[in-house]
Amino acid sequence: MSNNIMVRRIKAAPVITARAAGLVGCQICGKVTQLGETRCPRCYAKLRSRDGHSLQKVWAWMIAGLIAYIPANIYPMLITTQAFQRQEATIVGGVIDLIHYGSYGVAAIVFIASVLIPVGKFLVIGYLAWILRRPHKLDPHRLHLFYEIVEFIGRWSMIDVFVVAILVALVRFGILATINPGIAAVCFALSVVFTMLAAQSFDSRLIWDRIKRG
Amino acid sequence: MSRDNDLVICPVCDSLYRVNAADRTRPARCGQCGYRLVLGKPDAIASVVGMALAAAILMAVVVFTPFLQLTAGTFTSRASVLDVVLAFQSDIMVPLSISVLAFIVLLPLARFAFLTYALMPAVFDRAPLPGAAVSLRWAFQLKPWAMAEIFMVGVAVALVKLSGMATLTMGPAFWAFVAVVLLNAYGDALMCRTTLWSAVSKPRP
Numbered sequence: 001m002s003n004n005i006m007v008r009r010i011k012a013a014p015v016i017t018a019r020a021a022g023l024v025g026c027q028i029c030g031k032v033t034q035l036g037e038t039r040c041p042r043c044y045a046k047l048r049s050r051d052g053h054s055l056q057k058v059w060a061w062m063i064a065g066l067i068a069y070i071p072a073n074i075y076p077m078l079i080t081t082q083a084f085q086r087q088e089a090t091i092v093g094g095v096i097d098l099i100h101y102g103s104y105g106v107a108a109i110v111f112i113a114s115v116l117i118p119v120g121k122f123l124v125i126g127y128l129a130w131i132l133r134r135p136h137k138l139d140p141h142r143l144h145l146f147y148e149i150v151e152f153i154g155r156w157s158m159i160d161v162f163v164v165a166i167l168v169a170l171v172r173f174g175i176l177a178t179i180n181p182g183i184a185a186v187c188f189a190l191s192v193v194f195t196m197l198a199a200q201s202f203d204s205r206l207i208w209d210r211i212k213r214g
Numbered sequence: 215m216s217r218d219n220d221l222v223i224c225p226v227c228d229s230l231y232r233v234n235a236a237d238r239t240r241p242a243r244c245g246q247c248g249y250r251l252v253l254g255k256p257d258a259i260a261s262v263v264g265m266a267l268a269a270a271i272l273m274a275v276v277v278f279t280p281f282l283q284l285t286a287g288t289f290t291s292r293a294s295v296l297d298v299v300l301a302f303q304s305d306i307m308v309p310l311s312i313s314v315l316a317f318i319v320l321l322p323l324a325r326f327a328f329l330t331y332a333l334m335p336a337v338f339d340r341a342p343l344p345g346a347a348v349s350l351r352w353a354f355q356l357k358p359w360a361m362a363e364i365f366m367v368g369v370a371v372a373l374v375k376l377s378g379m380a381t382l383t384m385g386p387a388f389w390a391f392v393a394v395v396l397l398n399a400y401g402d403a404l405m406c407r408t409t410l411w412s413a414v415s416k417p418r419p
Contacts, residue, residue, distance in 0.1 A: 015229040015246045023230065025223025028351050029411045030251075032221035032230065042415055043351035049228075098375070106374045109367070144226065144247055155358055158317065162361075162368025163375070165314055168301035169293040170284045170376065177286075177379075181302050186310050193313075196358060208227040208246060 017208075024049045054203035058129045061198035062122060068191035069118060076182035077164055083175065090184065091115065091160065113159040114188070121157075121195050124150050128202065135212040143207045151199045157192045161185055219415075222408065224249050238408055253406035259413055260337045265401035266326040272390045272397070273323050280385030282369075284376065295319065295387055321360040322398065328353040329401075336413040346414040357402070363395045 018025040018032055024047050025032045026040035033041055040047055051057075076088035089097060091114045098107035124146050131138065164185045171179040220232045224244040231244075233252065241254035276295055283292045295318070302310040332350035335342050369391075373382055 015244075017228040018223045018230045019228055021230055023221070023223075025221075025225070025228065025230070027223075027225040028354055029347070030222040030225065030407060031411070031415075032223055042411070043347040045351055101378060103374055106371050109371055141248065151358075155361060156364055156367075158361055158364050159368045159371060161310070161314070162298075162318070162365045163372045165298045165301035166282075166293070166369055166372035167375065169297040170282055170291060170372070172291045173286060173289045176289060180304075181307060183306070185302065186307055189310055189313065200358070204226045205228045 017205075019049050050205060050209070051201075051203040054201060054206060055129050055133060057201035058125060058198050061194050061201055062125050062129070065118075065191045065194035065198060066122060068187045068194060069122075070187075072184045072188035072191050075184040075187065077160065077184040077188070078167065079180040079182050080171075081175075081178045081180070083177075088182065091188070094160075110160060110163070113157050117153055117157045118191065118195065121150050121154055121199070125195070125198055125202070128207075132206045132210055135210045137212045140207050140211055144204065147199075147202060147204055147207065151202075154192070154196050154199055157195075158189065161189045161192070222251065224251060233408055238406075238412065252408045253404070255404055255406045256409050258404035258406055258409060259333050261404050262401050262410070263330055263333050263337050265397045265404075266329040266333075269394045269397045269401070270323060270326040270330070272394045273319065273326070275390035276387045276394060277319060279387045279390070281387040281391075282373075282385060283383040284380045285383070286380035295391070317359065317361040318365040321356050322362045322394070325353050325356050325360050328356075332414050333410065342414045347411075350410060350414050354405075354407075360398075362391070362398060366391060366395045 019035070022035050023032050024035045024037060026043060026045050026047055028045040029040060029043040031040055031042040033047070035049060037047055039045070073091055075090070077091050077094060078089045080087045080089070091110075095107050095111045095115070098104075098110065128143060128147060128150075131143065136143075164181050167179045168181050171177055220234050222231050222233045223229065224231070224247060226249040227244065227247040229244055229246045231251065233242075238252060238256050239254055240252070241250065242252040243249060244251050279294070280292055281294050281298065283290065299311055299315045299319070302308065302314070328349045331343060332346040332353065335346070369388075376382060
């Protein structure tokens, strides 16, 4: 237990986990206490040596996110009224419009934020939860990288909801042109929140605990 | 057991480390998973507090001054940040308006307040205020839900969408928001867990 901190990655020295040392660490502030304590003595966060229900929660939030993602793509995100003509645009429809205007860069941003990131997130979280249901022989660093990417990038999907809010607030020219939000904006925002919760429920310590030895 | 105060875990993989005062001055990663345990910025506290205070003040400019103006021919339409928040007014969408308000104004502001409350005494070498650690915990936990920078990218996308059909003018709130986002990013880059947490857990004299 006289494990001095290692500068940079030193793979040679074996590390000991807090759990193996009969201790539990706070995932928020890093404080270490005796195993069995339920609250961190410093920041009062809930302490869990391991979250036994982690994968169940991940699946639950992820399925909720998937369910919300379906209407988010079917129903309109934006309803534009121009000189009494009503036009509805879905997420993908909006991207196609942008390509027609020649704004390829913005089309790419919206496509990545609203389609690639959410779909990629479902696939990666699903993959991690499936792999980690029992001991694995995969490179933990790669699994950890996947997890980090999903956690970091997921919230950026919210871009499209903000775009809708700004357009609705700005384009208010009465009968000339008005933009209203469609119900898909709500579904999409819910889907992003649910998948963020899925990523947060994931107990990354599973990646390291469930390495198959030998 | 006083040495136990130097024990720290890696939040990603549960590895146990001993970090003493000297270790806090240089960056270090977890030997198992590579998580950045120490950013090695022991002087960052004053910068983090300065950032939080400046950003909180700018937030008032963001909320109370004009944000964007759109002109098409003789027609003009103005929107403040609160107009943007109120975009989802119709019945079922009201919760979304409330969430947007939280994501872009309330939660970033709450984080600035929590950081200031938790760390301000440390800047003046005083003992932490009661509840400082809980306050700092909230600053960390709210981080993913404070989406000011994402909103700013949304603004950029919306501006490009509109640039073809109308003339846009940016108000003071727009530039204040840009400043908030930049300050926030700078502050977050300095938020070394080991340093900040040791600042709020100093024993009272």
